[in-house]
Amino acid sequence: MKTQEVALHINGIRYEISVGRKFGQIPPSETLAETLRGRFSLTGTKIACNEGACGCCTVIIDGSAVASCMVLTVDCDGKRITTIEGLTDPKTGALDPIQQAFIDYYAFQCGYCTPGIIMAGKALLDKNRHPTRAQIQDALSGNFCRCISHYHVIDAIEHIAHEEVSAS
Numbered sequence: 001m002k003t004q005e006v007a008l009h010i011n012g013i014r015y016e017i018s019v020g021r022k023f024g025q026i027p028p029s030e031t032l033a034e035t036l037r038g039r040f041s042l043t044g045t046k047i048a049c050n051e052g053a054c055g056c057c058t059v060i061i062d063g064s065a066v067a068s069c070m071v072l073t074v075d076c077d078g079k080r081i082t083t084i085e086g087l088t089d090p091k092t093g094a095l096d097p098i099q100q101a102f103i104d105y106y107a108f109q110c111g112y113c114t115p116g117i118i119m120a121g122k123a124l125l126d127k128n129r130h131p132t133r134a135q136i137q138d139a140l141s142g143n144f145c146r147c148i149s150h151y152h153v154i155d156a157i158e159h160i161a162h163e164e165v166s167a168s
């Protein structure tokens, strides 16, 4: 039987992995969240509910925010995946503006939900550079924060949207 290969583009790097049940292979039932954390040590992607309800595992796939616990890795062949680790400039280590804004606005407490919320916000800003507060709230409607940091989160993203408006 021919081995199925899956090509993943993760944070700008292309990986080829084989699908199967032997050691080192990815089983067909493995989720992208499990693959990112367990095989690539990209543990910034968090798993909480593991059923698509909390948004902690959100990554960007081909430009859209997606709950990676609800996606099978085998279905990501050829897709471009960005995780929270991929937002930092690889050469300078500089944070993405949205990461800096979360720090400036104290937009987290325990931080467990934070990577997923940042990735949802980043996907929104990449598509719509000047979202309204209502659009930000809508884009984050699938992300839950049990520490109730949502107001600070929305303020942080709104700050970026306004900064870009005043700079343009």
Ligand code: FES
Pocket (backbone or CB within 6 Å): 046, 047, 048, 049, 050, 051, 052, 053, 054, 055, 056, 057, 058, 067, 068, 069, 070
């Ligand atoms: S862990 Fe994926 S949505 Fe909650």
Ligand code: FES
Pocket (backbone or CB within 6 Å): 108, 109, 110, 111, 112, 113, 114, 144, 145, 146, 147, 148, 149
């Ligand atoms: S900061 Fe704790 S869950 Fe959001």
